[in-house]
Amino acid sequence: MDKYVIEGTPKTPSINFDLNGGVLEIKGRSIPENSIEFYKPLVDALDKYSSAAKSATTVHVQLEYFNTSSSKCILDVFKKLESINKGGSSVTINWHYEEDDEDMLEAGEDYQAIINVPFKMVMVNE
Amino acid sequence: MQSNFDVSNMLDVFEIYEKMEQNNILLSFKGEITSDLLTSILQIMENKMVNMQEEPKLKKKVYNVLVECLQNLYHHMDDISEVSHENNRSAIFMIGKNQGKYLIYTGNYILNENISRLKSVLDEVNSLSKEELKDYYKKVLNNGEMSMKGGGGLGMIDIARKTGEKLDYDFLEIDNKVSFFTLNIKVTQQN
Numbered sequence: 503m504d505k506y507v508i509e510g511t512p513k514t515p516s517i518n519f520d521l522n523g524g525v526l527e528i529k530g531r532s533i534p535e536n537s538i539e540f541y542k543p544l545v546d547a548l549d550k551y552s553s554a555a556k557s558a559t560t561v562h563v564q565l566e567y568f569n570t571s572s573s574k575c576i577l578d579v580f581k582k583l584e585s586i587n588k589g590g591s592s593v594t595i596n597w598h599y600e601e602d603d604e605d606m607l608e609a610g611e612d613y614q615a616i617i618n619v620p621f622k623m624v625m626v627n628e
Numbered sequence: 629m630q631s632n633f634d635v636s637n638m639l640d641v642f643e644i645y646e647k648m649e650q651n652n653i654l655l656s657f658k659g660e661i662t663s664d665l666l667t668s669i670l671q672i673m674e675n676k677m678v679n680m681q682e683e684p685k686l687k688k689k690v691y692n693v694l695v696e697c698l699q700n701l702y703h704h705m706d707d708i709s710e711v712s713h714e715n716n717r718s719a720i721f722m723i724g725k726n727q728g729k730y731l732i733y734t735g736n737y738i739l740n741e742n743i744s745r746l747k748s749v750l751d752e753v754n755s756l757s758k759e760e761l762k763d764y765y766k767k768v769l770n771n772g773e774m775s776m777k778g779g780g781g782l783g784m785i786d787i788a789r790k791t792g793e794k795l796d797y798d799f800l801e802i803d804n805k806v807s808f809f810t811l812n813i814k815v816t817q818q819n
Binding site: 512513533535567569570571573574577600602603604605608612615616 | 663666667670671684685688689691692695696699702703762765766769770782783785786790
């Protein structure tokens, strides 16, 4: 598997995971009723990637909305990244938020406080 | 000509209309809460807020809180068909706007045996300050049990954090088996 790609929908984000390049992008809205079902394949892809991780792994999370059902699944994704980081690939999580969206910035800081991986808070102009 | 209808049994539609008008209701729904319905309600409300040229910041807050309220109804509504003649999966949802504030009202049946658990979550959330809520959120996020349905009160904590308001709720006892749970939420510009 070189790539894991999922198209976005009104309730789920687009996912673009380039395993050869070590780049994972999650973009859009994440408000499904059943988040576990949506995120499980991504967690599995990260599992596969972890056995042959690149020296650096770059993650971009750019969410417009996410529900609390997704928040736990996103934490699971970050925990996988934490173990990949421990395993020798240097992981950076870029958390994007829109200029006026303090709630989204705060959500990123919540994850930053829990997960032992370098975070970058990236402000996006609307 | 005399009407064949027994007027006393009919709904006073105008009365309902006037009540909604007085309360500036933008959208209301009563019935079964399905996944497709949630998608439609969210789409309608998003369009309405765009048309009303709502501040992006407030629009996002309202949208986020709406998602949590509606998904609470979708996931946690008790099936009371075994113990009551009432329509089992039915709930009410209303959203209004008054003087720049959005008001979200939800109502659904709950089994009396489940009240104390929900009440303890609500009271816990209401007892906490902004900073304490942030810590509580992180604690439940990191340690809480997650089911297919959601995350052990995370939705209520999130609503309280995003609105900066106490959760205004009530349990109206219908009989010895079921009650009607109502939640009123106010969303304003301030954080």
